Amino acid sequence: MQLIIWGFVSLHFGKNQPELSASGILISVVLVWDSLFRSHVSYTLSFLEEMWSRNLGNLFVAPLRPWELMLALSSISMIRTLIGMIPAALLAIPFFGVSVFEMGFPLLAFFFNLVFTGWAIAQVVTGILIRYGLGAESLTWVIPFMIAPVSCIYYPLSTLPPWLQDIAQLIPTSYVFEGMRALLLEGQWRGDLLQKAFLLNCFYFSCGLCVFLFAFRSARKHGLLLQTGE
């Protein structure tokens, strides 16, 4: 749906203001941004499914360590993200004449950075879910949208007011999209931006891991693992 909506917006801009949709930038950023949203949502939904079915008690009395669960959720998330994204990216070629695959290797770098951010957010959200229960379920949908404005998906970082630019520079996704614009509009590969995104992602991923493990321990302390569920 995102692809269709933004595809037509892009066609409209292409006719009236060609500079806004040059090099298929709008469609490309929409597709790539979707990798963050999908990776986060599929990770969190897989965890929520265990909560909805009241299965956490069974899982955690099995010799399953929290990091093994996280690895499993990440793997499922990657599979679901690819299943959702590859057909959309392929459809964009005949329908809108835009191929994100033309970016080559940098596409992989953009994709993995955004997936990495998605997992970092998902770890925090699943940590909150395990600690506070299904009342916090709406965070699954809200958080990616909260970081969207400072991710500078559709506009350059310089568009933001200075104080918001400072915040955006703490968000790895802003570097990914700045890097994508540099590649698509100027043909320039900005490894420095991707490196910053990667380092920030490592930091947030570690924080997410700590939040989840802390929440898991807290849930064990308060006896919440048997109580979660609908």
Next chain:
Amino acid sequence: MNVVLKTDQLSKDFGSTRAVDDLSIELNRGTITALLGGNGAGKTTTLSMLLGLLLPTAGKITTFGYDFVKDRYPALGRMNFSSPYVDLPQRLTVRENLTVYAKLYGLKNIKNTVLEMVETFRLEDFIDRRVRKLSAGQKTRLSLAKALINNPELLLLDEPTASLDPVTVAWIREFLQKYQVERKATILLASHDMKEVEQLCENVLLLSRGKLVEEGSPQDLLKKYDRKTLEEVFLDVSGRKEN
């Protein structure tokens, strides 16, 4: 090693409420023990701590000789549990659920093990049916199949026959007795059903307000309180403690 599970002065506080108070128990290999108590006596809290789902406030749990509070993973593969308070994924079929848990417990020859469990628990006709479409009795049998998939040496059961029809109840009791004898398994059973306890268990732990207030075989307790049924003993002890 005859003692499979041992707790030393195990306690759990929730805020200012002490849910389990200085509980010291031992479960020997090849025995079925009942954990009895009224609502809020601390049965589920105790089971949760013994399963590693809940961290104790104080005390020690030793399972298969391992310090369970510090590192529960070496023991978890040798134990299992079933409870009406947890469920299996509703969207998966009987076969898929058992396969997932067989993998989680690191079993080999998964296909055959799953078929064996399905046959044992008379789930053949529903093997490819989603859990959400099973009846309460079928779900309980599946939950027990999951609990026995790793052939556990220690089995913790929370109200295994709650809200089931008499035929299923009788079948489950018979099965547990057989399993205990054949596997020399240790079973801890939290139940409200005194008849079940009298029939199945050689040892009874009676909790009241988180404390162990009575312990012994059903016969010893009947003798001690000069009662004909365990239910009367339970009412005597609970009444005494409440007053």
